[in-house]
Amino acid sequence: MSDIASELKEIGTTTLSDALDRLGIEGQCLGIKPFDHQMRLAGPAFTIRMLPVGIHGGSVGDYIDDVAPGQIVAIDNDGRLDATVWGDILTMVASRRGIGGTVIDGVCRDIDRSLELGYPIFARGNAMRTGKDRVTADAVNVTVQIAGVRIAPGDWLVGDGDGIVSLPASRLEEICATARQIAATEAKIRDAVVAGERLDKARERLRYHALQSKPAG
Structure with missing residues (x-):
């Protein structure tokens, strides 16, 4: 635990x-x-x-x-x-x-x-x-x-x-896996911005705006 x-x-x-x-x-x-x-x-x-x-x-x-x-x-x-x-x-x-x-x-x-x-x-x-x-x-x-x-x-x-x-x-493992994926994507966005990429481009490339949304279908 x-x-x-x-x-x-x-x-x-x-x-x-x-x-x-x-x-x-x-x-x-x-x-x-x-x-x-x-x-x-x-x-x-x-x-x-x-x-x-x-x-x-x-x-x-x-x-x-x-x-x-x-x-x-x-x-x-x-x-x-x-x-x-x-x-x-x-x-x-x-x-x-x-x-x-x-x-x-x-x-x-x-x-x-x-x-x-x-x-x-x-x-x-x-x-x-x-x-x-x-x-x-x-x-x-x-x-x-x-x-x-x-x-x-x-x-x-x-x-x-x-x-x-x-x-x-009953859904703890699923929630943790989803949270890890979100955290990893946000870390990539921060790294991209530090490396000089525009925030909007980094977000678009890494599909930031879909992170919190329910998958379609």
């Missing part, structure tokens, strides 16, 4: 996004950003679906000991900005356990701890107001959505300074 994670981090979200477009896969989790643009993450998703507590109560974060090293915690809190679902203690435990990072459709708090430990968190923002007695972890390892993108347990999440993409596990 570490080799795949390292390669995906190196490829980056912009190239993976182009590969998703070429393959007709909606995987860009728009609006979810890191708290430090140097943060990187890549790994299979451990999903959590949050719901309002209603009359039942419940806990926000008691699932954390079941997350395996290298997995990415993916929390679907329906984009809520008024109830945080991740904070200082979860960051400390996740960092100590070697968890790969956290992605939240919603907000977190205690962001200073994340920055101190270098633990990657991607979210819609941060605030101080706890989610305790407001939301609860209703289900774990179920299909959720992050920013309108469907994410099943085990789907891969990749994050960097440009945001988060989700890669369906």
